[in-house]
Structure formats: structure tokens, C-alpha cells
Amino acid sequence: MRKYILKVDNVSKSIKRKKIINNISFEVKVGDICGFIGPNGAGKTTMIRLITGLITPTEGNIYIDNYDVNKQRREALENLGAIVEAPIFFSYLTGEQVLNNLSTLNENMSKNERKTKVEEVLKIVGLYDRRKDKVSTYSLGMKQRLGIAQSLLNNPKIIILDEPANGLDPMGMIELRGLILKLNKEKGITFFISSHLLDELQKICEKLVIIKEGNLVWCGDTRDLIDESESNNLEEIFVSLMTKY
Numbered sequence: 001m002r003k004y005i006l007k008v009d010n011v012s013k014s015i016k017r018k019k020i021i022n023n024i025s026f027e028v029k030v031g032d033i034c035g036f037i038g039p040n041g042a043g044k045t046t047m048i049r050l051i052t053g054l055i056t057p058t059e060g061n062i063y064i065d066n067y068d069v070n071k072q073r074r075e076a077l078e079n080l081g082a083i084v085e086a087p088i089f090f091s092y093l094t095g096e097q098v099l100n101n102l103s104t105l106n107e108n109m110s111k112n113e114r115k116t117k118v119e120e121v122l123k124i125v126g127l128y129d130r131r132k133d134k135v136s137t138y139s140l141g142m143k144q145r146l147g148i149a150q151s152l153l154n155n156p157k158i159i160i161l162d163e164p165a166n167g168l169d170p171m172g173m174i175e176l177r178g179l180i181l182k183l184n185k186e187k188g189i190t191f192f193i194s195s196h197l198l199d200e201l202q203k204i205c206e207k208l209v210i211i212k213e214g215n216l217v218w219c220g221d222t223r224d225l226i227d228e229s230e231s232n233n234l235e236e237i238f239v240s241l242m243t244k245y
């Protein structure tokens with residue numbers, strides 16, 4: 001049995017007396033690429049904010065690599081790279097300068113190690129040739145990849161992406177998909193990805209967590225969901241699930 005890297009355990013969240021997340025539990029195992037889906041207002045962003053420690057659960061616990069996000073915050077978040085919505089950069093800096101600045105936050109690395117690391121992540125995300133160009137000249141897809149490069153500086157075990165494909169053109173989408181698959185295969189990084197683009201998720205996610213109005217509707221292997229449904233198209237399955245629950 002592969003161990004889990006992310007565990008959401010009986011989590012509820014109320015904001016202003018309104019229950020936004022209702023007793024949700026699921027696990028994501030090491031090496032999974034897990035899609036996180038639900039209609040508008042289902043609570044996806046709230047759940048991602050809970051997982052990334054930006055807000056605390058009203059009830060329940062969240063563990064990253066066995067560390068409680070709220071009680072052992074530093075250890076838990078050390079393993080996490082998260083990009084919540086489109087990353088914002090100082091666009092008058094070059095891609096390399098953005099990463100150099102962020103890498104100085106890592107006090108355990110010498111100047112030389114930091115330089116090597118920045119070069120390495122620029123190469124991984126395919127921005128090495130454009131490293132001397134200002135971020136203002138980057139396409140949205142390149143900015144997304146710079147965001148992923150930023151999260152790679154800390155060698156995360158799991159990366160959480162909130163709507164990463166928002167606004168990307170087909171080429172940008174193909175590049176992002178390729179990058180996620182590469183990082184998963186070559187570096188063993190686990191991904192948890194929220195998206196409304198179900199065709200896109202179906203291409204890369206072997207696991208799915210589906211929520212509606214703060215409740216867990218389904219979680220497990222994408223294959224199993226397709227096998228037990230009448231359609232083999234995730235979009236059609238999703239619509240039928242949403243009308244059933």
C-alpha cells in the first residue's frame with residue numbers, strides 16, 4: 001500500500017454561521033495526480049485554502065506527509081507547493097530575478113546552491129531561454145510555468161494547483177499538461193488539481209475527488225467512476241452525478 005501524502009479527515013468549515021465544507025474526508029496517495037472537481041460554489045477554493053493553511057477548519061484535521069497543517073504548520077507546509085489562482089509577479093523583473101529573489105528565502109542553501117537550483121527549475125519548466133526577459137513579456141502559460149518553477153524551489157512532495165488552466169490557449173494547456181506529467185514521473189511529485197476543464201483532467205488524473213455544496217460526492221479511481229457509469233466521458237458523468245446528488 002502506498003502511503004498518503006495528503007489526508008483530509010472529517011473536515012468542516014463554517015464561515016459566518018454558514019457551513020461551507022461539511023464533514024469531508026479523503027486521502028491522496030504519494031505519486032497520484034488527483035483532480036478536484038465540483039460546480040461553482042461547491043467549496044473547492046475553500047478546501048484548498050484549508051489544505052494550504054490559509055484558513056483553519058471548524059472541525060477535523062488535515063495532514064500533509066503525516067504533519068498536521070494547523071498543529072505542525074512549518075513541517076507540513078515545507079512539503080507543499082501551492083499555486084492558488086493565477087500567480088502574481090513583479091512584472092518589471094525578469095523570470096530569473098523573480099526566482100533569485102524567492103530563493104534567498106531558503107536559508108539552508110549557499111549562494112551557489114541557490115544559483116544552481118534556479119537554473120535547474122528554469123530548465124524543468126522550459127523557461128531557461130527566456131530567463132533574461134521581463135515577466136511582462138511572458139504569455140499567461142509562461143507565467144503559470146514560472147509559478148510552478150517558484151513552487152519547485154522548495155523541493156515540494158505535493159503541488160496544489162487551483163484552476164491552473166484558466167485562460168490558457170490549447171498550446172499553453174498542452175505545455176502545462178506535459179509539465180505536470182513530467183514532474184510526476186521524473187520527480188515523483190504528487191498533484192492535487194482543481195479545474196472546471198473536465199476533458200483536461202480526464203487526460204491526466206487517475207484519481208478524482210468530487211464535491212457539491214460542501215459535501216463529498218465521490219472519490220476514488222477515475223477508471224472506476226467511468227466503469228460504473230453509462231458514459232465514458234467525464235463531463236457527462238459529472239453532469240449526471242450532479243443531478244443525482
Ligand SMILES: Nc1ncnc2c1ncn2[C@@H]1O[C@H](COP(=O)(O)OP(=O)(O)OP(=O)(O)O)[C@@H](O)[C@H]1O
Pocket residue numbers: 015016020038039040041042043044045046047
Ligand atoms: N469568506 C466567505 N464569506 C462568506 N461566504 C463565503 C466565503 N468564502 C466562500 N464563501 C461561500 O462558500 C461557498 C463556496 O465557495 P468557494 O469559493 O470555495 O467555491 P468554489 O467551489 O471554489 O467555486 P468556484 O468554482 O466558483 O470557484 C460559496 O457559496 C461562497 O459564496
